[in-house]
Amino acid sequence: MKIGIDKLHFATSHLYVDMAELATARQAEPDKYLIGIGQSKMAVIPPSQDVVTLAANAAAPMLTATDIAAIDLLVVGTESGIDNSKASAIYVAKLLGLSQRVRTIEMKEACYAATAGVQLAQDHVRVHPDKKALVIGSDVARYGLNTPGEPTQGGGAVAMLISADPKVLVLGTESSLLSEDVMDFWRPLYHTEALVDGKYSSNIYIDYFQDVFKNYLQTTQTSPDTLTALVFHLPYTKIGLKALRSVLPLVDAEKQAQWLAHFEHARQLNRQVGNLYTGSLYLSLLSQLLTDPQLQPGNRLGLFSYGSGAEGEFYTGVIQPDYQTGLDHGLPQRLARRRRVSVAEYEALFSHQLQWRADDQSVSYADDPHRFVLTGQKNEQRQYLDQQV
Template sequence: MKIGIDRIGFATTNKYLDLDELANARGVDPNKFKIGIGQNKMAVADMTEDIVTLAINSTLEYLDDVDLAKLGLLIVGTESGIDQSKSASLFVKEALNLPNEIRTFEVKEACFGATAGLMMARDYVRAHPNHTAIVIGSDIARYGLNTSGEVTQGAGAVSMFIAQEPKIIAFEEGHASYSEDINDFWRPNNFKTALVDGKYSTEIYLKFFQKTFDAYLNQNKLTADDFTAITYHLPFTKMGLKANRLAVAEASEDSKARLEENFEYSTKYGREVGNLYTGSLYLSFLSLLENAGANLQAGKRIGFFSYGSGAMGEFFAGELVSGYEQYLNKELHQQMLSERTKLSVAEYENVFTETLKDLPEDIELSSDVTAGKYYFAGQNGFARNYKIKK
């Protein structure tokens, strides 16, 4: 039985910041951000955009194609939870009018959460062949103004519909995992922004990639030459680039050129929105699918490296399904990115500061998000409300 991604949706915020302007405001050479980090723009979430709205909007993209009677599982992977007890998935379920009979919950392990959800969904569909699942990686990455991690912030969600005989990619059996208790990145309960040791985190990321990649190759008697592309968790482009250099170190010249070219295609969306935490790997995959064109053919193997600080790493792979191109929404995604509102650095700082404030027990919010999109409309008695923009 083949199981994999049947549909995929993507949503980001209504606003962005140009990183050239941030560099100038911080007294930094813009090339440090554009080349040294590998980022061009950064999605900025205002008070009315959170992981729930992003998760809903990314799933709406394909929901009309889903037979809800067969849907049995909904998982949201996130490290930007909006409640210490209630899962974000319940808000998503309510807004999308999904069946009450489905099993739904939230998963947390830093940026690995969506992959944990994906593996559970794959096992669920295997055990329940007549059922399907939705897995969403939704996050808002915040490190703080004038911090070392500021340039690697971002926001967005990637939603995946998991089914047997999938239309986009069928996962291969097996995976390679590796974990250690490491303090490279964390956010204590009383912190609204993350703490990170950037250099150490990059070292651990590369260590975990090498361990899981080598283990996967050994398990399956493969080499780097057997992959058409490898997609990576991309909190920022340069981190994935370093891992890809390790991957191609012993590849043939033709394979090296192919993997390097396809890596660049996989970074195009991430360069425009920044860090999605749990959604970053799957945005990398979507970017590859929608930008590589003739470089990707049905039947070819795509690798996935997932990493979550703290730390958890996993490598797995899948085979592209014939006709996958017709189930993508490239024009919609490009339109979404092009129609965002550009913020000045001062406006970004004001929006960022506003989002860190504690909300009162009762408040009503209005939003400038695009019509037809969901937004956080405030709360009553600390219970959160979500509405669709008319």
């Protein structure tokens, strides 16, 4: 039985800050951001959006009534949770109008959690082939203003419908995993921004990739030449390029050139958004499938998922004949229509998120064009609105 990704859709803010402008404001050379980390624009998440609304906005446009009737599992992977007890998936299920008979859970392991959701969903659909699972990686990446991690912020959500006989990508049943207690990145409960040892984390990322990639090749007896392209978790796009370069000696010069060319397409959309944490790998997959004219049905893609702390996994998927019909074709145009904000506007929006306190709060959402918005907090409960109702 073939199980995999049937549909793939993305949502982010309607706002962005230009990375060259941010670099100048931080008294850094623009090329440090544009080339050094490989980012051109960074999504600015307004107070009217959080992981719940981003997740719902990512999933809603791709779901048909038939999909909604078949979904009996919803997994939201996030490290930007809004509650220490209640799963964000429950809020998302309500906004999407899913059945009350749906299993709704939230998963956490830094940027890896959405992949854990995909693997769980695969197994679920394999047992229940008439059902579908909705997996969403949704996050708001925050390191703080004027911090070393600031240029690797961003936010958004990638929604994936997992089904039998998928339109987009049939996922392999074998993978290679590595998990170990590593303090490269963490966020204690009393912090609203993550703590990170940037250089150490980058080294761990590449070490993990080399380990799971080579282990996968060995244990599955796979030749690297059979992989059309390698798709990476991209908290910033330069890190994926470094990881790719580290395994180029495993293939000949022609294959090296092909992998490098494919990677430029895989990072095209990530360059315009920034860090999605759990969704970063799958935005890169969407970018690969949307923008790479050299891809063909039957091509096999390698996917590397990584979550600091740390956990890594490498697995593969095969592109299906009708893969274009399951993709978010409006995404490039939506990104092009976003409004550019000044550094001062970005800083104000960053500092005026819903506060972690008990009193009632309201959020301005008049300028937010998205269907689902956060309007504030009342009686210690977040308030969500469907603007189409």
